[in-house]
Amino acid sequence: MRNDEWTVALDGWRSWLIAAHRASGTIYQHLYRVGRLERQYAGRSPWSLTTDDIIAHLREGDLSASTQRARRTSIRGFYAWAVATGRLTRDPSALLPAVHAPLGKPRPAPDEAVEAARFAADVRVRVMVQLGARAGLRCCEICRVHVRDVEADMLGWSLRVLGKGGRTRVVPLPDDLAHLIVREADASG
Template sequence: MIMSTFSVLLDQWKDELVAAGRSPGTIAMRMSYARRCLVSIGKPVELIERADVIRWLASGGWGPDARACAAASVKGFFTFLVDTRVIADNPATNLPRISRPRAVPRPAADAVISDALAAADPKIRLAIELMATTGLRRAEVARVKASDVEPVGRGWMIRVKGKGGHVRRVPCLPGLARRISATGGYLFPGYDDGHISPGWLGKLVGRVLPEGVTPHMLRHRFASIAYMEGGHDLRAVQALLGHASIATTQIYTATCDRDVRAAACAAWKVSA
């Protein structure tokens, strides 16, 4: 009986998230954490207390990022229950602030990318090239179709629909753009609204990458090179990556040893 009630409430919350324009990936993540919380606590929602939520968060064994996502998800779910008057008080209000270590850029090395391109089949090579040379997320790569690329001036651009439905245009290698255009439809056809699912595409790319290197590190590589070789223009890199906050972009842009040394050398001379 409790489980059936949980399912009904989660389905209602899902409708709310869809209506708010949340991406399918975000909705799936939020729903997953909220469901796991409810099942683990095992009480009717009106009886769940703050201590129950704290106990669940403490027992998860997650890293800081996952724990923060879990906390945000359950807080959003219980806020929905309060707003719809299913419960009177939100047990996820004022949860402890989760400490998250400062993230550092993790760009994949060009040698690693070259080896992966040599080992991959033609389709996966296209995915790797897109991630490494345009900085697209795996979900964005999964949705690429022929009509997304177009010649502009002396080059080509690819139209990208990112998180929150925001659209940006990213320069694309002419040869890569022509191969995308030649497909006539989705670059990676599948059963997820006509294209491959982002999760499955990520697994396929991950299979040809060495241990410890993830598809997202290809995006980090693009950001780092674009920043270092493109005039250290953080705003431009932010636009290319489709980040809402420039603080997020800073996580993606590795600083080369040459720049670090130059910065240090600038402070070596002490004026008389």
């Protein structure tokens, strides 16, 4: 059963994150990670936790450095919000040690898998595979592509992409892929 203090605190932080225009996925991840802290210390108030309690939480389980770093970031954000809004006078997460996670290594799909997907799938899937493989889009960016984002320019074609953090960027688009997107949009009506 959820502790009322945690419920009120997490609801308030969620409202803060929404007001700051954080992406819904980001909000979900932050709340999930701090929710894990809540579950570990369910019988205690979020305001009673110490730096040592939080360190113990971060050390629990066999976490990768990147997972531990993400948890630390969310917990730091939660307690920074608590101090900024007067719920706490001292941030118990302020002295958490930095977590140095190695940079992730790219894991592109093997060329054989991309080629098989390009020829075995329907047109929409072929477009999606090619946007990832040839234009470097992330899956969440691919699902937002619309024909109105394809633009002819002086060098050929470009695609306006709404990326992480709500940032828009323009990526060059090979002519055949641009024509495929436009053709598919015309065919689907």
